[in-house]
Amino acid sequence: MRIALFAETYLPNVSGVVTHVHALRVGLEHLGHQVLVDEKEVELSYKEFELLTYFIENKGIALSREKILNHVWNYDYFGDARTIDTHVKKLRSKLGQKGEYIKTIWGMGYKFEVE
Numbered sequence: 001m002r003i004a005l006f007a008e009t010y011l012p013n014v015s016g017v018v019t020h021v022h023a024l025r026v027g028l029e030h031l032g033h034q035v036l037v038d039e040k041e042v043e044l045s046y047k048e049f050e051l052l053t054y055f056i057e058n059k060g061i062a063l064s065r066e067k068i069l070n071h072v073w074n075y076d077y078f079g080d081a082r083t084i085d086t087h088v089k090k091l092r093s094k095l096g097q098k099g100e101y102i103k104t105i106w107g108m109g110y111k112f113e114v115e
Helices: 046-057 065-073 083-101
Strands: 002-006 009-013 016-021 024-029 034-037 040-042 102-105 109-112
Touching (some): 046 083
Antiparallel strands (some): 002 009, 016 024, 024 034
């Protein structure tokens, strides 16, 4: 499935998620596991890809670390919830300036927000 986001408009298609918000263009191709930021491919690990997908699907929603852990790592993960912080740090770094769209909600978790 492909979703294109122009402001608040969603257009379905077949293979992934494409988000366009202001200067941000993040293309998530699920079948090819491809991520594009401003037309340039960015290599992400499997979990970074899943994390970015989850953030984009929940744009503007504050997500607790527990909720992220349960969705991205599944309920059978028994590690420390701080693993999310490490993955978010790496993801932000790989996204460059666009990494700023992943906001930290202190004491809770994260929110994907484009101003």
